[in-house]
Amino acid sequence: MYKGLAIIFGFLFLGEIVVRGLNLPIPGNVVGMVLLTLALIFNVVKIEDVEKEAELFVKNMSIMFIPPGVGIVLYWGLIKSQAISIFVALVVSFLATITLTAKFVEILRRGEK
Amino acid sequence: MTSFGIFLTFFLFYIFSKLYQKKRAFYLNPVLLSILSIAVILKAFNIQYQTYMESARILSFLLGPAVVSLAIPLYKQRDIIKSYAREIGVGIVFGGTLAILSAFYVAKILGAEEVILLSIAPKSITTAIAIGVSEKIGGIPALTAVLVILTGIMGNAVGVEVLNLIRVRDRVARGLAMGISSHGLGTARIILDDELAGAVSGLAMALNGVFTSLILPYLINVLK
Numbered sequence: 001m002y003k004g005l006a007i008i009f010g011f012l013f014l015g016e017i018v019v020r021g022l023n024l025p026i027p028g029n030v031v032g033m034v035l036l037t038l039a040l041i042f043n044v045v046k047i048e049d050v051e052k053e054a055e056l057f058v059k060n061m062s063i064m065f066i067p068p069g070v071g072i073v074l075y076w077g078l079i080k081s082q083a084i085s086i087f088v089a090l091v092v093s094f095l096a097t098i099t100l101t102a103k104f105v106e107i108l109r110r111g112e113k
Numbered sequence: 114m115t116s117f118g119i120f121l122t123f124f125l126f127y128i129f130s131k132l133y134q135k136k137r138a139f140y141l142n143p144v145l146l147s148i149l150s151i152a153v154i155l156k157a158f159n160i161q162y163q164t165y166m167e168s169a170r171i172l173s174f175l176l177g178p179a180v181v182s183l184a185i186p187l188y189k190q191r192d193i194i195k196s197y198a199r200e201i202g203v204g205i206v207f208g209g210t211l212a213i214l215s216a217f218y219v220a221k222i223l224g225a226e227e228v229i230l231l232s233i234a235p236k237s238i239t240t241a242i243a244i245g246v247s248e249k250i251g252g253i254p255a256l257t258a259v260l261v262i263l264t265g266i267m268g269n270a271v272g273v274e275v276l277n278l279i280r281v282r283d284r285v286a287r288g289l290a291m292g293i294s295s296h297g298l299g300t301a302r303i304i305l306d307d308e309l310a311g312a313v314s315g316l317a318m319a320l321n322g323v324f325t326s327l328i329l330p331y332l333i334n335v336l337k
């Protein structure tokens with residue numbers, strides 16, 4: 001349990017150090033995730049040592065979105081005044097992304113065969 | 114009274130999760146319902162966001178280790194990545210960029226302010242990563258969180274129907290399109306129909322999160 005947590009928080013800390021050190025505009029946790037993936041691939045970290053703890057975090061991730069999301073109360077006025085443009089952009093972008101990506105990959109794979 | 118925020122969050126999420134398990138309707142997304150109800154409660158009782166966050170903050174802090182933990186599903190599915198490396202790679206660069214540009218420009222044409230454009234740009238990636246990206250590029254993380262969830266709800270509700278309508282039958286193409294356009298909520302839907310498409314979708318979601326967080330800060334400088 002504590003070994004797994006130490007590894008996960010260790011890679012989070014490492015990611016934060018890398019981001020700070022190289023002055024990258026990327027979240028430290030993303031760098032930590034990439035580094036942990038590489039460490040697993042190159043056998044620096046054993047999957048059994050982090051598996052259970054990591055799955056606990058991943059499975060319970062959705063409740064963690066609530067507190068940051070509630071922050072919309074601070075921007076109520078701004079969001080309300082632009083709600084229509086936001087909504088239209090979301091729908092158009094979703095439809096464009098799902099249809100064009102699906103067609104693009106399908107054609108890509110057809111050419112391969 | 115510091116525990117008010119965390120109690121409210123666990124309590125409402127529990128109630129709405131139960132409701133969702135019972136009805137299985139896409140519009141009953143427990144995260145979105147919890148966010149909206151807490152927002153309404155704070156407004157109604159004139160409670161400051163800071164007061165709520167005093168204890169609820171601990172939950173958002175856990176997003177850090179949660180994102181790092183995404184390395185585990187990624188590592189476990191490495192065989193699928195190897196089998197479809199070209200499709201996944203090219204698909205993410207194409208779809209991930211398209212998702213950013215289409216949202217950014219449609220909102221811009223409709224006259225949205227810059228801070229809104231920055232908040233909407235990362236809306237197709239998984240919420241945990243999107244919040245961090247939004248913060249880095251100067252968007253409003255809270256707005257991004259809500260927009261990401263709304264995007265996921267669309268994918269969950271009609272994604273499979275859209276793919277059927279345009280007659281894409283290729284399982285890898287379907288999975289990639291779903292994971293890139295509507296992250297975890299889209300993945301949760303397509304995995305019910307097709308395990309391979311679901312696995313590809315989950316991978317596409319994680320990798321698109323990495324891709325978007327790498328390119329968006331630079332892309333935004335060009336777009337602005």
